[in-house]
Amino acid sequence: MIKINSISKSFRDKTVLNSISGEFDKGKCNLIIGASGTGKSVLLKCIVGLLPPDSGHVYYDLRNFTEADKEMKSEIRREIGMLFQGGALFDSKNVEENVMFPLDILTRMGDEEKRERVNFCLQRVGLENVNKKMPSEISGGMKKRVGIARAIVNNPNYLFCDEPNSGLDPQTSILIDELILEITHEFDITTVVVTHDMNSVMGIGEKIMFLYKGDKVWEGSNQNIASSGVQALDDFVFTNKVMKSLKET
Amino acid sequence: MKSFGKYILFLGSLFVRRETFMTYYKLVFEECVQIGVRSVFLFVLVSTFMGAVTTVQTAYNMVSPLIPRFVISQVVREMTILELAPTIMAIIFAGKVGSSMAGGLGTMRITEQIDALEVMGINSASYLVLPKIIASLLMYPLLVIVAGVCALLGGYLVGTLTGVLTPTEYVQGIRFGFQEFGVSFALIKSFVFAFLISSISSFKGYYTHGGALEVGISSTQAVTSSVIAVLLADYFLAELLLS
Numbered sequence: 001m002i003k004i005n006s007i008s009k010s011f012r013d014k015t016v017l018n019s020i021s022g023e024f025d026k027g028k029c030n031l032i033i034g035a036s037g038t039g040k041s042v043l044l045k046c047i048v049g050l051l052p053p054d055s056g057h058v059y060y061d062l063r064n065f066t067e068a069d070k071e072m073k074s075e076i077r078r079e080i081g082m083l084f085q086g087g088a089l090f091d092s093k094n095v096e097e098n099v100m101f102p103l104d105i106l107t108r109m110g111d112e113e114k115r116e117r118v119n120f121c122l123q124r125v126g127l128e129n130v131n132k133k134m135p136s137e138i139s140g141g142m143k144k145r146v147g148i149a150r151a152i153v154n155n156p157n158y159l160f161c162d163e164p165n166s167g168l169d170p171q172t173s174i175l176i177d178e179l180i181l182e183i184t185h186e187f188d189i190t191t192v193v194v195t196h197d198m199n200s201v202m203g204i205g206e207k208i209m210f211l212y213k214g215d216k217v218w219e220g221s222n223q224n225i226a227s228s229g230v231q232a233l234d235d236f237v238f239t240n241k242v243m244k245s246l247k248e249t
Numbered sequence: 250m251k252s253f254g255k256y257i258l259f260l261g262s263l264f265v266r267r268e269t270f271m272t273y274y275k276l277v278f279e280e281c282v283q284i285g286v287r288s289v290f291l292f293v294l295v296s297t298f299m300g301a302v303t304t305v306q307t308a309y310n311m312v313s314p315l316i317p318r319f320v321i322s323q324v325v326r327e328m329t330i331l332e333l334a335p336t337i338m339a340i341i342f343a344g345k346v347g348s349s350m351a352g353g354l355g356t357m358r359i360t361e362q363i364d365a366l367e368v369m370g371i372n373s374a375s376y377l378v379l380p381k382i383i384a385s386l387l388m389y390p391l392l393v394i395v396a397g398v399c400a401l402l403g404g405y406l407v408g409t410l411t412g413v414l415t416p417t418e419y420v421q422g423i424r425f426g427f428q429e430f431g432v433s434f435a436l437i438k439s440f441v442f443a444f445l446i447s448s449i450s451s452f453k454g455y456y457t458h459g460g461a462l463e464v465g466i467s468s469t470q471a472v473t474s475s476v477i478a479v480l481l482a483d484y485f486l487a488e489l490l491l492s
Contacts, residue, residue, distance in 0.1 A: 048368050074266060077370030088361040102369055105268060160368075 007056035034211035081151030087143035096131035141172040266372040276380035285388030300400030301407035322422030334397035339442040343475040347450035351471035354454030355464035389443035
C-alpha cells in the first residue's frame, strides 16, 4: 500500500498540487485522473521521487519515502516498476537488453536465468520473437508492452504507469489496460495509473482519485463515478454528447 | 556562478551511489570504442593535413638563406607537440565527441530514459556520465599521440615530396634540440582537456529540459563552453608549466 499525506507542489508562483492526501491499495488498479494540467503527472513524479514535494510525505508500506536517506530511497525504488508515457526504452539497447536491464543492474542472476525471466515477461505481455529488435523498429503499442515487461521483470511491489494509453488506438489501449489490470491481480502489486482516458477509467478504475486544479475533489471507483454529484467530475466524464445522453437515460 | 556551482555539485554526484565495478568496466569499454576508436579516422585526417600545411607555410615564410632548412621541421615539431596536437585537436574533439555526448544525454532526458534509470534506483549521473569521462581520459591522450605522429608524418611527406627539404633535413630538424618535457606537457594538457570537454558536455546534456530544440541548444552550448574552457585551461597550463 502507498499512502500520501498532504502533498503540495508549486513551480514558482503556480501551485500545481494543493495538499493531496490519499491511499493506493495493494492488489488494485488505482487511478489518478483529471484533465490536462491538473497535476496528475506531477503527483506521480512526487510519489516516485522524481520531483521533491514542497511539503507532505509519501509512505511505501509505512516506510517514509520523502524523509528517507539516499540508501533507503534507492532500496525502495528497487521495488518500483514504472511505465513511462513514451515507453522510455533505451535507444541503444534492443528489446531483450531493455527488459533485462533491471536484472543486470539490480540482481546477481546468471545469464540463463535472466534470459528465462525476460522471455517469461515478454510472453506475459504478448510479445514473442522481438527480442533482438531495436526500439526504433517496433510500434508504439509494442513499446508500451516492452515498457511493462521491463517494469515487472524485477518482481516489483509497486507499479506506476504514466498515461499508458497515450498515442495508442482504442483497441490497443484496451489491451494495455487489461494487461495492467491482469498483472496487478496476478502479482498482487500496488498499481497507480495516471490517465485521462475514459475507457481506462471505466475499464480498470478499481479505485479512482480525481484531481481538479491541483486539488483532490473526489475519490471512489468506476462503479460510482457516474453518480458522484461533483460537477467538475461530471464535466470530465460526460464530455461528449453520447456520454451526456447516456447519463440522461 | 550558479551554473558553476551546479557543475561542481554535478561532478560530486558522479561519485555517490555507484554501481558495481563490472558495470562500469563494460560501459567504459563501450565508451572507449565510441569516443576513441570512432574518432581515429577524423584525427588522422585532420592532423596529417595540419602537419602538411604547417610545413608548407613555415617553408614559405623562411626566405633567408642564413636559416638552415631543417629549422622548418623543428618548427613543425614544436607547433605540433605544444599546440596543434593537444589543443587544436581538443577543439575538434569537443565538436565531435562533446556535441554527441550532450545530444545523447539531452535526448535521454527529454524521452524520460534518465527518469527511468532514477526510478530503478540507479544514480543516472554516475551510470551515464562517469564512463564517458573515464573513457575520454583514457582515449584522448592516445588520440593526441596519434595526431602528433600523423602531423609529423604529414609534414615529412609534403616536405620531402615537394622538395621543400630533404628527408635527412626533416629528420634532423625533428631531432634537433628536442626536449622530452614537451611531450609530457602535451599529455598533461590532453588529460585536462579530456576531462573538461567530457564533463562540461555531459553537464549540458544531462540538464536539458524541453524538446528537440533544446537538445540542439544544449549540444551547441556544450561545444561553446568546452572550447572556452579548453582555451582558458591552455593559457593557465602554459603559464603554470612553461614559464
